[in-house]
Amino acid sequence: MKTFFISLNNFNEWIEALKSDFKIFLPYSKDAKYIISSPALRYEFNSYRVSVPTLKNVLFTAREKVAPEYETKKGKNIVFGLKSCDMASLPVLDFIFLNGAFVDPLYKENRDNTVVVSSDCIDSLESCFCTLVGNNPYPEKYFDINLSPLDDGYLVNIASEKGEKAISAKLLVQPSKDHLKEVELNRAKIKGHVSGQVVKQGFNVITNPQKAVMDNFTSPVWEEAAKTCVECGGCNLVCPTCHCFILSEHNFDKYRQYDACQYKGFALVAGGGNPRKKLFQRLRNRYEKKFDFFQKNINLNGCTGCSRCIQACIGKIDMREVMKKLVNK
């Protein structure tokens, strides 16, 4: 990890310089709901995570051709505005798409061609709960470049060669002790804010999400929680780690498109067998996948605490409330 300081002027110069080589995804207001790719927009530091897209939507898009030849996205991407909860999705997606007997060639190409620029949170949404699932509201790994906001610029952490190549050394200077100190203070403050919020909301009883889910697998809480689920799949779509897709066939052209485990037919087999016929089983499946499957495989939670599913749910199902009820049963 290399640490530098960049002034606001140099930062803007950097963004301008990137436009010739990269497709840039930018947040464009402090409370940005979106990161979008438009060369006309100016970068505006976002205080907390945006609504959409997640990093997933850049690396693995809603519908893409994968065979006989995959649809190659020409050129390089650079994505700004990502937060710690977005970064925590990367090892999860990498485990799925880059590991195992087969590497997903399209994901790999997108991953190799994308520079990931994250930044520290300086505020949060009321639904944010990263500290409950093992993350901090500031990125510590998985990024190429991380930005920590300062009064007169940013502290720049560069973690990869890809990151190093994306920014001219001429724009960077060594950080002062005061810069480092300021970042440290900001980080302590936001961590205190998010974990304090979790305590105030009473969700700190969820000390071990995996245990909460698996020890209470047959709890009536699941059926109760599923009562307001309308099976829209919104939670799956907005989730930065939900990776499930369906491969569709068009005369040997294969397209993969997002699928949702909340849909009734998700696990249906020929002849009518279905291990998750009931809605509450499908709701529970999402928690099992996030907190048990990924813990057992990579020792990480598949939930990053971003709370997008809480915001997206039209049935007002709150993952934190469900787990709190499981724990307090």
Add this chain to the structure above:
Amino acid sequence: MTNPYRAIPSTIEDVIEETPLIKTFVVRPEEEVTFATGQFVEVTVPGIGESPFTPSSNPAVKDKMEITIMNAGRVTKLLHDMKPKVTVGLRGPLGKGYPLNTFKNKDILIVGGGVGLAPLRSLLFALFNEIGNFNKIVVRYGAKTPNDIVYKRSIPEWSKMDKVDFKVTVDRGDDTWKGNVGLITTVLDNLPVDVNNSVAIVCGPPIMMKFVTLKLLDTGHKPKDIYLSMEKNMSCGIGKCGHCRIDKFHVCQDGPVLTYEELKHSHEIWD
């Protein structure tokens, strides 16, 4: 990098009717597709979809492959209407094969139900290829009625082979049926296998696998020696799409055959 989503065009050379609901397709792919017994392939019906099947043929045969398919859903219904010379697609081989090396010098118990004998037929061929390595092969196969028995021509041949003990049972007999009548679990008592030096390989409908597993556990078979074909909804076949997950496994990638030891604490395995 090879593209695991690409299907290889393949010609149907022959269609053999096994039962009113089950046909065996002899398929010749444009490029050689070699597989280890127990691995599966995704069969593409152009323009319609894909379904996973474990080949039922001898893995030593490299230029073509036999796939035994029951008419049970959208894709399989269309496959059943197909005639020789039609083109389908093959993706694979996918998943892991049976660990034949760990079966050496053991009694092999094979329990099949209905079309579940299809992958087991491929396993039988693979065992026959090196029969000197195994103590004996005991097969118990159950079908609903005599009409529903697959590989009717081969079973008498296999039954006569040295080291092979093959018995068939049907749930309901008919006027011509002289064999055993009763569910598969009724022919699993006092089997001529040493439970301390054997493996049991089970493939059939989930309800059958459940009761066979319980019976095998009852009769002293160890969870680690019971191999179950956990064929689930599979879309990608390569551990990415998430449909076939059970517990910590993607069945397509970690299976499709898993031991009961691996699954005994898992939820939703028999549904």
